[in-house]
Amino acid sequence: MAETTFTIDELPIPFTSGQTILEAAKAAGIYIPHLCYHPEFQAHGGCKMCTVMVNGKPQTACTHKAAAEQEVEVDTPELNSMRRTLVQMMFIEGNHFCPGCEKSGDCQLQALAYEYEMLSPHFVEFYPHRDIDASHPDVMIEFNRCVLCELCVRASRDVDHKEVFAIAGRGQNAKLIINSPTGKLGDSALAVTDRAAHVCPVGAIIVKRVGFAASPIGERKYDRGSISAEVETRETSEAL
Amino acid sequence: MTTGGQDKVKVRLATTSLAGCFGCHMSFLDIDERLFELAELAEFDRSPLTDIKHCGPCDIALIEGGVCNTDNVHVVRELRANAKILVAVGACAINGGLPALRNRLPVDDILTRVYRDPNTGEPCVPNSPELPLPLDMVYPVNEIVRVDYSLPGCPPSGDAVWKFLTDLILGRMPRLEYSLLNYD
Numbered sequence: 480m481a482e483t484t485f486t487i488d489e490l491p492i493p494f495t496s497g498q499t500i501l502e503a504a505k506a507a508g509i510y511i512p513h514l515c516y517h518p519e520f521q522a523h524g525g526c527k528m529c530t531v532m533v534n535g536k537p538q539t540a541c542t543h544k545a546a547a548e549q550e551v552e553v554d555t556p557e558l559n560s561m562r563r564t565l566v567q568m569m570f571i572e573g574n575h576f577c578p579g580c581e582k583s584g585d586c587q588l589q590a591l592a593y594e595y596e597m598l599s600p601h602f603v604e605f606y607p608h609r610d611i612d613a614s615h616p617d618v619m620i621e622f623n624r625c626v627l628c629e630l631c632v633r634a635s636r637d638v639d640h641k642e643v644f645a646i647a648g649r650g651q652n653a654k655l656i657i658n659s660p661t662g663k664l665g666d667s668a669l670a671v672t673d674r675a676a677h678v679c680p681v682g683a684i685i686v687k688r689v690g691f692a693a694s695p696i697g698e699r700k701y702d703r704g705s706i707s708a709e710v711e712t713r714e715t716s717e718a719l
Numbered sequence: 720m721t722t723g724g725q726d727k728v729k730v731r732l733a734t735t736s737l738a739g740c741f742g743c744h745m746s747f748l749d750i751d752e753r754l755f756e757l758a759e760l761a762e763f764d765r766s767p768l769t770d771i772k773h774c775g776p777c778d779i780a781l782i783e784g785g786v787c788n789t790d791n792v793h794v795v796r797e798l799r800a801n802a803k804i805l806v807a808v809g810a811c812a813i814n815g816g817l818p819a820l821r822n823r824l825p826v827d828d829i830l831t832r833v834y835r836d837p838n839t840g841e842p843c844v845p846n847s848p849e850l851p852l853p854l855d856m857v858y859p860v861n862e863i864v865r866v867d868y869s870l871p872g873c874p875p876s877g878d879a880v881w882k883f884l885t886d887l888i889l890g891r892m893p894r895l896e897y898s899l900l901n902y903d
Contacts, residue, residue: 570814577902578810578873579817584903593900599813599869603862606815608823696903705897 485549487531494545501529501540504553510707511553512562512594514587514680515628516541520637523629526569528562528591563595570600573607574623575681581691582682584699588626589681590706612657614665617687618676625655625683635675641668643675655683730888731777733764733798737791738818738857739784741767742874743809747781749877750884760888765798774801779887781808781870785815786858790851799864804887807860808880810873810902819857826853868893873903 484491485500487509494503499522504511515526524542531540532552540553552558569575569588577583609622627646632655635643643664647656659667669676671686679685696702736744744767750757765774774780780802786792799805810816821829830853831842860866870883870893879899886893 574819576810576814576817576820579820580903589902592902593897596895596900598871598895598900599807599859599861599866601861604814604819604859606819606822606856 737784
C-alpha cells in the first residue's frame with residue numbers, strides 16, 4: 480500500500496489526512512517536545528516548545544498539519560538551543576523553586592529543562608509577586624508556578640463544561656483568573672473530581688492533602704526516565 | 720592548570736557558602752573517598768574547610784547560596800576577581816532558591832516583625848556595625864558577578880559534584896548526564 484509520507488529529520492513518516500505533525504510524529508514514535516499540548520484537548524500552539532522547521536520555516540508542530548513532501552526538522556542543535564531558551568524564560572518569568580515544590584520530579588516544565596540540559600535560568604529573575612489561592616477545600620492554586628499553558632482553561636471549558644479558568648491580560652500582564660464572584664477558587668464551581676484539577680503540567684494547580692506523598696524522590700516520573708523517553712506511554716495512560 | 724608531570728602543579732580551589740544551608744558543601748564532602756583523589760589534583764584556598772578568610776588567585780571558585788547581604792556581595796566580588804572559573808553551585812546560587820521566597824516582602828517589614836523587644840514588644844532591629852546589611856532581595860550569584868558555570872541541585876549529589884569538578888579540572892566541558900541533573 481502506498482502511504483503518503485513527509486520527512487522528519489530525513490526519515491519518512493506516514494500520516495493520515497488531517498493529522499498534525501506532532502500527532503504523526505508521535506504515532507511514528509518520534510518525540511517532539513511540548514508543554515501546552517495534550518492529546519485530549521484542542522491544540523493551542525501557545526508554549527512554542529514544539530516549534531519545528533517546516534520546509535525551512537518555524538511552525539508549531541501541534542497545530543501545523545502534516546502534508547506530503549514536507550521536510551520537517553525536529554532534533555537540531557539550533558531548535559534544541561531555542562527550546563532551552565524558551566524553558567529558561569518560563570523559569571524566570573515565574574517563581575519556580577523546584578526544591579520546595581510538590582510537583583518536582585513529575586513536572587513537565589522541569590522535565591523539559593532536564594531534556595535540554597538547562598543548568599541555570601540564565602536570564603535575570605522577574606521574582607513576580609503573586610498570591611496563592613488556597614480558598615478551595617480540596618484544590619490549591621500556586622500562581623507563582625503557572626506557565627499559562629491554558630490546559631486548565633481548556634479542560635474546564637471542554638470537558639467539565641464549567642469555564643472556571645481563563646487567561647486575562649496580554650503579554651507580560653497575562654495571568655490566570657478564576658470565574659467566581661470573588662475571583663477566589665473556593666467560590667468557583669471547581670470540584671476536585673474535575674479534569675481541570677488534574678491537568679496542570681506544572682505545580683500550579685495542586686490537589687490538597689497529597690503533598691510529597693505521591694512518590695518518593697528517586698521513583699518519580701522523571702526520576703525514572705526523561706520526558707522524551709516516556710512521552711508516548713504517559714499520554715496514552717493519562718488519556719484513559 | 721596542569722595535573723601531570725613531576726612537579727605537579729595543583730589546581731587551586733576556593734569554596735564559600737552565602738545565603739545557603741551548607742547542604743552543597745555537605746554534598747561536596749559526599750564525594751567520600753574521592754576526596755583523596757581530589758587532594759592529589761587540587762588544594763584549597765579560601766574555604767570553610769581551610770578557614771582561610773580571604774581568597775588569593777585561584778583556578779576554580781565554587782559558590783553555594785544566593786547573595787542576601789552586603790558581605791555576600793564583597794565575597795562574590797573577591798572570588799570573581801581571583802578565580803579563573805567561577806561556578807554557581809546549587810539552587811540558591813543559581814536562582815536564589817528558598818531564601819529568595821522573601822523577595823516578595825519588604826525587608827524592613829521582615830526585620831521589624833522578626834526582631835521585637837521581649838518586654839515591650841517594640842521593634843528592635845539589630846544594628847551593630849559588625850552586621851552586614853541585608854539586601855532588598857536575595858539575588859542569584861549571576862546577577863552580581865559573571866558566572867562561568869552552574870551546577871544545579873538542592874544539593875547537587877556527591878556524584879554530580881565529582882563529575883563536574885573532574886570535568887573542569889581535566890579541562891573537559893562539564894556535562895551532567897540525566898541521572899545527575901536534578902533541581903531538587
